[in-house]
Amino acid sequence: MAVDLILPLAEVTGDVTDAGKAIALGVGAGLGSIGAGIGIGIIFGKEIESVARQPEMKDELQSIRWLGFALTEAVAFYTFIFGLIAFFL
Amino acid sequence: MSRKAKVFIALGIYFGITAILLVVAGSAGENEEFQPQNEFLLEPWIALSIGGIDFSITKAVLYLALASALTIGVMTFIARRMTREPNKVQMAVELAYDLTRDNITKGNIPDEKLARRYFPYLAGLFFFIWFSNMLGYLPLPTNTEHKVDIFGLELPTFAIYAATANISIPLVLALISTAVYHVEGIRAKGFFGYFKSWLPPGLESMNPFGKAAIFSIEAISHLVRPISLSVRLFANILAGHLLILFMAGGLAVLLGLAALGALTFPMAFAFFVFEIGLVATLQAFIFSTLTAIYIGGATAESH
Numbered sequence: 094m095a096v097d098l099i100l101p102l103a104e105v106t107g108d109v110t111d112a113g114k115a116i117a118l119g120v121g122a123g124l125g126s127i128g129a130g131i132g133i134g135i136i137f138g139k140e141i142e143s144v145a146r147q148p149e150m151k152d153e154l155q156s157i158r159w160l161g162f163a164l165t166e167a168v169a170f171y172t173f174i175f176g177l178i179a180f181f182l
Numbered sequence: 183m184s185r186k187a188k189v190f191i192a193l194g195i196y197f198g199i200t201a202i203l204l205v206v207a208g209s210a211g212e213n214e215e216f217q218p219q220n221e222f223l224l225e226p227w228i229a230l231s232i233g234g235i236d237f238s239i240t241k242a243v244l245y246l247a248l249a250s251a252l253t254i255g256v257m258t259f260i261a262r263r264m265t266r267e268p269n270k271v272q273m274a275v276e277l278a279y280d281l282t283r284d285n286i287t288k289g290n291i292p293d294e295k296l297a298r299r300y301f302p303y304l305a306g307l308f309f310f311i312w313f314s315n316m317l318g319y320l321p322l323p324t325n326t327e328h329k330v331d332i333f334g335l336e337l338p339t340f341a342i343y344a345a346t347a348n349i350s351i352p353l354v355l356a357l358i359s360t361a362v363y364h365v366e367g368i369r370a371k372g373f374f375g376y377f378k379s380w381l382p383p384g385l386e387s388m389n390p391f392g393k394a395a396i397f398s399i400e401a402i403s404h405l406v407r408p409i410s411l412s413v414r415l416f417a418n419i420l421a422g423h424l425l426i427l428f429m430a431g432g433l434a435v436l437l438g439l440a441a442l443g444a445l446t447f448p449m450a451f452a453f454f455v456f457e458i459g460l461v462a463t464l465q466a467f468i469f470s471t472l473t474a475i476y477i478g479g480a481t482a483e484s485h
Contacts, residue, residue: 156285156471163414163468170417177424 118176125172132165196448203441210438220327221341221427227326241324245345249314257309282308282470290474293481296366300477303362307355308470311346315419315462318344319454342426347419349412356412359473367480376480380404411472418465422457426450
């Protein structure tokens with residue numbers, strides 16, 4: 094109903110479903126990346142802080158840091174993959 | 183010449199090539215024929231069906247076999263030729279062995295006997311996923327969709343693909359890991375004891391409804407574990423491959439803009455280095471570390 098009203102106004106040509114899928118992929122993956130970016134920034138920032146405070150903990154923190162990095166980074170890829178699923182299926 | 187001038191000249195060359203290409207080549211219009219997602223379609227090379235189930239030999243099967251053969255072959259070859267003065271390859275393998283034994287296994291499974299029992303599985307997981315990921319960044323002649331004609335011979339073109347860029351292989355590994363930690367938990371604490379241990383400590387005085395609610399949340403978290411474990415590996419590798427594919431020219435061909443290719447190609451190189459240097463090893467490490475954490479958590483005395 095709403096789409097029928099908007100289409101003549103915007104003079105849309107082409108497949109509207111494809112456009113919607115493309116917007117879903119772009120917006121979804123972009124918003125997901127925002128969250129993951131903030132998370133990765135927090136992880137590395139906190140790690141720098143704690144190493145500056147206790148340099149002898151550096152080796153122990155290293156594996157924890159990579160674990161946290163990979164877990165957070167994966168969130169961006171989840172949204173990307175679900176966007177791709179919406180785009181191609 | 184100051185550093186600032188050098189940076190500006192480099193940027194000028196970078197954008198200059200793009201501008202020249204834009205003027206010379208222009209836009210060829212959108213390319214409808216090129217379907218980049220077909221890179222990830224699995225064409226059956228040898229159709230095979232046993233009892234109604236599809237067992238066809240595809241690209242993924244080849245990569246899986248190659249990764250397994252490399253894992254077994256390389257590791258046994260190096261283990262047979264161990265010397266007192268190690269060369270660089272042996273040192274790298276010893277480093278990886280120490281990482282899997284001390285850091286991944288013993289660091290997350292406190293029980294000595296259990297750690298010894300699961301070290302082969304966790305190390306195997308790590309090395310198999312690592313070889314499979316690294317193999318994915320090696321261009322191999324597997325693209326049978328676009329053939330190239332060399333002296334009358336129809337040869338498949340080079341393409342990158344990884345066994346782990348297909349959801350089925352990470353899913354199988356994740357399901358094995360899930361089954362392993364549930365079975366170990368039940369063996370360590372007994373059937374009801376294990377499910378009781380899902381509840382966090384400090385809830386003794388809570389009423390049964392609250393306990394049931396928390397138990398269902400914990401049950402959901404256990405159900406999500408294999409999904410997140412498999413999708414993490416699969417999505418990382420697939421996204422890396424897609425980025426390399428699109429940046430290295432897929433986008434330029436798809437949109438028919440040669441200038442865009444000049445702009446994105448250095449990014450493809452950067453992503454390639456990032457994937458090889460960090461993501462491939464990190465994902466293998468994460469997968470086996472999380473499996474070890476799950477096994478250690480399922481068998482720990484107090485939750």
